[in-house]
Amino acid sequence: MTNDPGHLADDATAPEAADTAPAPDAARLPHGRADDARDGAPGPSGGEGAPGAGGSPAGARSAVAEALAAAVRAVESGERSAASFFTEPKPKPRPAARPAPVRPAQAPAAPATVAPSAGLVEVLAAGGAPEQLAPQAAQALGEQAADILREDPWRLLAVPGVRPEQADGFARALLGPECGPGDERRAQALVVWLLERAALAGHTVLQAPALRAELARRSVPDPDEALQNAIAEGAVLVFHEGPEGEGEAGSEDGDGESPVSLLLGLDRYAMAEESLADGLARLIAAPLPEADWEAAAGAAPSPSAAELIRAAAACGLVAHSGGEAARAEPAALVTAAAGLGLRACAAAHTEDGRRRLAALGVPDAVTVAGLLSGQEGPGRDEDGSLALDLLVVLDAPQLDVETAALLVESLADGTRLVLGGDPGVLWSAGPGRVFADVVAARACPVVVSRTPDPGPLGELVSGIGVGELLQVAAPGKEVVIVPVRDPGEAVHRTVQLVADSVPRAIGVPADRTQVITPGHGGPAGTRALNAALKERLNPGPGRFGGFDPGDRVAYVPAPGRMLPGTVTSADAEGLHLDCDGAPVVVPPDRVGDEVRHGWAVTAHQAAGTRWPAAVVVLPGDAAGSLTRSWIYTAFSRAERHLSVVQGVDQALPRAVAEVPAKERTTRLRSLLEAQSRPAE
Numbered sequence: 001m002t003n004d005p006g007h008l009a010d011d012a013t014a015p016e017a018a019d020t021a022p023a024p025d026a027a028r029l030p031h032g033r034a035d036d037a038r039d040g041a042p043g044p045s046g047g048e049g050a051p052g053a054g055g056s057p058a059g060a061r062s063a064v065a066e067a068l069a070a071a072v073r074a075v076e077s078g079e080r081s082a083a084s085f086f087t088e089p090k091p092k093p094r095p096a097a098r099p100a101p102v103r104p105a106q107a108p109a110a111p112a113t114v115a116p117s118a119g120l121v122e123v124l125a126a127g128g129a130p131e132q133l134a135p136q137a138a139q140a141l142g143e144q145a146a147d148i149l150r151e152d153p154w155r156l157l158a159v160p161g162v163r164p165e166q167a168d169g170f171a172r173a174l175l176g177p178e179c180g181p182g183d184e185r186r187a188q189a190l191v192v193w194l195l196e197r198a199a200l201a202g203h204t205v206l207q208a209p210a211l212r213a214e215l216a217r218r219s220v221p222d223p224d225e226a227l228q229n230a231i232a233e234g235a236v237l238v239f240h241e242g243p244e245g246e247g248e249a250g251s252e253d254g255d256g257e258s259p260v261s262l263l264l265g266l267d268r269y270a271m272a273e274e275s276l277a278d279g280l281a282r283l284i285a286a287p288l289p290e291a292d293w294e295a296a297a298g299a300a301p302s303p304s305a306a307e308l309i310r311a312a313a314a315c316g317l318v319a320h321s322g323g324e325a326a327r328a329e330p331a332a333l334v335t336a337a338a339g340l341g342l343r344a345c346a347a348a349h350t351e352d353g354r355r356r357l358a359a360l361g362v363p364d365a366v367t368v369a370g371l372l373s374g375q376e377g378p379g380r381d382e383d384g385s386l387a388l389d390l391l392v393v394l395d396a397p398q399l400d401v402e403t404a405a406l407l408v409e410s411l412a413d414g415t416r417l418v419l420g421g422d423p424g425v426l427w428s429a430g431p432g433r434v435f436a437d438v439v440a441a442r443a444c445p446v447v448v449s450r451t452p453d454p455g456p457l458g459e460l461v462s463g464i465g466v467g468e469l470l471q472v473a474a475p476g477k478e479v480v481i482v483p484v485r486d487p488g489e490a491v492h493r494t495v496q497l498v499a500d501s502v503p504r505a506i507g508v509p510a511d512r513t514q515v516i517t518p519g520h521g522g523p524a525g526t527r528a529l530n531a532a533l534k535e536r537l538n539p540g541p542g543r544f545g546g547f548d549p550g551d552r553v554a555y556v557p558a559p560g561r562m563l564p565g566t567v568t569s570a571d572a573e574g575l576h577l578d579c580d581g582a583p584v585v586v587p588p589d590r591v592g593d594e595v596r597h598g599w600a601v602t603a604h605q606a607a608g609t610r611w612p613a614a615v616v617v618l619p620g621d622a623a624g625s626l627t628r629s630w631i632y633t634a635f636s637r638a639e640r641h642l643s644v645v646q647g648v649d650q651a652l653p654r655a656v657a658e659v660p661a662k663e664r665t666t667r668l669r670s671l672l673e674a675q676s677r678p679a680e
């Protein structure tokens with residue numbers, strides 16, 4: 001690796017990178033958005049909401065940067081809505097020749113809005129909650145939100161962003177002396193809230209002792225009784241996992257001597273996992289249509305592709321693992337199946353992944369979201385199943401349990417399913433670890449590709465995958481390390497690399513270079529970096545909810561789905577984006593929740609997409625949050641060049657060697673193992 005070469009780290013005027021959002025106030029109920037929950041990324045050190053300062057004094061900022069910061073502060077504090085910045089008059093009707101709006105798969109309709117009632121505003125005021133919370137409360141609790149909150153004030157925890165101490169304050173204001181930490185309603189709301197928070201971190205269930213400990217930490221007098229009541233009321237499900245009761249739902253016996261582990265979960269995720277396990281078992285057991293697979297394997301372009309074709313011929317479910325170069329093998333399988341007259345389809349996590357499949361000879365490749373929505377792919381048979389004989393899903397580690405369950409439920413008996421992906425990348429933004437659990441359960445053939453990723457970048461990433469941070473030779477400066485001492489210098493060097501050094505030395509323009517950093521907040525998080533990059537690359541007042549035409553953005557229409565885009569214009573209809581060549585219009589009232597600047601993103605947001613160049617920023621405050629899978633994902637987003645702005649010192653090789661991934665508690669592996677166990 002090259003260490004800070006002069007032509008890639010020359011001096012430049014340090015741009016400003018102040019974190020424009022105020023630090024959260026624990027005494028107030030939230031007005032703004034919950035970015036980490038929306039993006040689906042666990043909040044690392046320096047993540048969303050962490051207070052931070054920029055790389056230079058506030059007094060040195062330009063008037064443009066100050067105006068942009070003021071606009072963003074007004075939106076995130078609740079003083080103004082993002083919609084209020086859309087003051088341009090609606091333009092005259094466009095000529096018919098203008099392209100139609102984006103496909104619904106890329107711009108899904110917003111959920112039906114529940115208007116807050118006067119009674120809801122009144123009860124929120126009585127509890128000391130801000131009026132701005134009314135739309136969120138109505139959306140979370142429905143038309144009867146006012147009555148629900150009067151009856152049970154702790155149901156306010158169902159509103160995104162509300163914390164237990166805030167719900168406690170709200171309940172005290174409404175209930176007075178009757179309010180106490182042992183209230184059964186409080187305990188039940190806390191159990192559900194804890195499981196929802198666990199789902200944001202990827203868990204589908206939690207161990208009962210972990211829940212007890214969290215309840216005790218929040219002053220619930222009798223955590224055991226609280227769990228029993230939540231189970232009895234049907235708020236949560238309890239599962240026995242172990243040799244005598246694996247996967248069976250039931251009640252906790254409370255004797256403390258049971259040999260089985262007790263897991264608790266919300267029915268939404270627990271049932272999705274049950275459905276997924278049943279569906280995968282169904283595909284494994286179903287008879288398969290015959291075809292001349294051996295001839296297809298003989299014509300395969302590589303030994304690994306031939307092995308995959310033979311595995312798919314023999315079993316209705318196959319797992320395939322490998323890096324970027326290995327994607328050619330499932331592409332060869334799809335081509336071979338089509339040549340045998342079968343209805344075959346390949347689906348990727350992102351539009352970029354779909355394009356990479358097309359470049360490998362699969363022109364009809366789709367995205368998973370487009371396939372499920374019916375906007376892409378073959379459509380469905382008369383029975384509602386996808387009209388397919390073979391489905392290959394690339395980027396399978398990005399499948400959360402609910403999406404995977406819906407996908408498998410859409411496949412008819414006899415359809416072959418191949419789950420392919422790179423096992424080193426981060427797991428899904430949503431709950432579950434579907435691909436890892438399928439591989440670990442050994443319920444189906446697992447084909448491990450022998451096709452390595454080429455070049456210095458391939459060597460570096462492959463080493464990380466097995467726990468080694470290698471010093472690779474990079475004669476073409478494919479990998480460059482840029483040491484920094486503090487977050488301010490990290491921001492300065494990052495802007496310098498994107499705006500000057502990488503375009504000049506590597507030939508990759510700024511709009512094809514992606515910055516990746518662990519969190520949203522903090523002095524070198526996405527917000528600080530985006531503010532600095534905007535000022536350097538596309539300065540403007542941010543008159544449309546903080547955005548200007550030409551801004552790079554990350555559009556998040558749903559948790560776990562990030563579409564890179566560029567702002568083209570804005571008017572009364574909303575913010576107009578170009579997302580991978582497709583026009584998108586984001587209504588003004590959704591801009592604040594779904595769009596952020598996108599010169600810098602998190603690794604979770606970047607998963608499934610690659611860019612010609614990537615600049616990975618590792619500020620010192622991120623040292624404790626790094627994992628091998630995070631580093632692997634961030635570093636492998638680069639196709640030609642990777643710059644690492646390194647401020648974590650030895651925490652980087654330590655994370656690669658010693659911290660594989662953040663653990664998740666799931667049931668899919670045990671469910672699959674139980675189904676494949678011979679009957680006694």
